[in-house]
Amino acid sequence: MSILETKWEDLAEVKAELAERDWFMGTSGNLAIKVADEPVQFLVTASGKDKRKRTDEDFLLVDQFGRPAEETHLKPSAETLLHVEVYKKTNAGCSLHVHTIDNNVISEVYGDRGEIQFKDQELIKAFDLWEEDAVLKIPIIPNHAHIPTLAKAFSEHVKGDTGAVLIRNHGITVWGRNAFEAKKILEATEFLFRYQLRLLEHKPFQLFKVV
Numbered sequence: 001m002s003i004l005e006t007k008w009e010d011l012a013e014v015k016a017e018l019a020e021r022d023w024f025m026g027t028s029g030n031l032a033i034k035v036a037d038e039p040v041q042f043l044v045t046a047s048g049k050d051k052r053k054r055t056d057e058d059f060l061l062v063d064q065f066g067r068p069a070e071e072t073h074l075k076p077s078a079e080t081l082l083h084v085e086v087y088k089k090t091n092a093g094c095s096l097h098v099h100t101i102d103n104n105v106i107s108e109v110y111g112d113r114g115e116i117q118f119k120d121q122e123l124i125k126a127f128d129l130w131e132e133d134a135v136l137k138i139p140i141i142p143n144h145a146h147i148p149t150l151a152k153a154f155s156e157h158v159k160g161d162t163g164a165v166l167i168r169n170h171g172i173t174v175w176g177r178n179a180f181e182a183k184k185i186l187e188a189t190e191f192l193f194r195y196q197l198r199l200l201e202h203k204p205f206q207l208f209k210v211v
């Protein structure tokens, strides 16, 4: 298999697993995987598709600016510019964006703070935070309708080869060194969000706790 075919298969597998979790409601979500460096090329989901379905037109190859790298009738994801920022600023190999009820509610409840923090939670180790008093901070940015503006706000938080940024009342974008790591981070954040929402049901005062 060529590198392109291998990466296509890797991304298709992640897509199928996220679809299994029902994380592509209403055609939302987009996924990307890097295929080449210098210059960067990556596969990204075609815009507006039902990502639960597997077809030969699920992904298209784009350049480092997010423009189709080959002749195609497919349109890259409307949010390709966010994936562009990941590959421009880091050595990440895969970036994933999903809308879930939990990540949307968390983004609204904590949106005015500009971030949500997690401490004393085992799963923050998914972010390579192993110290006893480590704190995971996930930034929350406004949901700018103008995608270049959204990508600029997002880019300010793209600092390492792994990470996660919430977009208020929209969804989350995560990235990792490869598809396995990006998926691990996505699953960990969704676990933490669900935990936090469940905790608030039982201990509403937790909302005012300063970490």
Ligand SMILES: CSCCC(=O)C(=O)COP(=O)(O)O
Residues within 6 Å of the ligand: 026, 027, 028, 029, 030, 045, 046, 047, 048, 049, 076, 077, 078, 079, 097
């Ligand atoms: C119908 S969801 C609105 C667009 C969006 O936020 C999204 O994640 C999917 O857009 P795409 O162009 O990648 O299909």
Ligand SMILES: [Zn+2]
Residues within 6 Å of the ligand: 028, 029, 030, 079, 097, 099, 170, 171
């Ligand atoms: Zn989206």
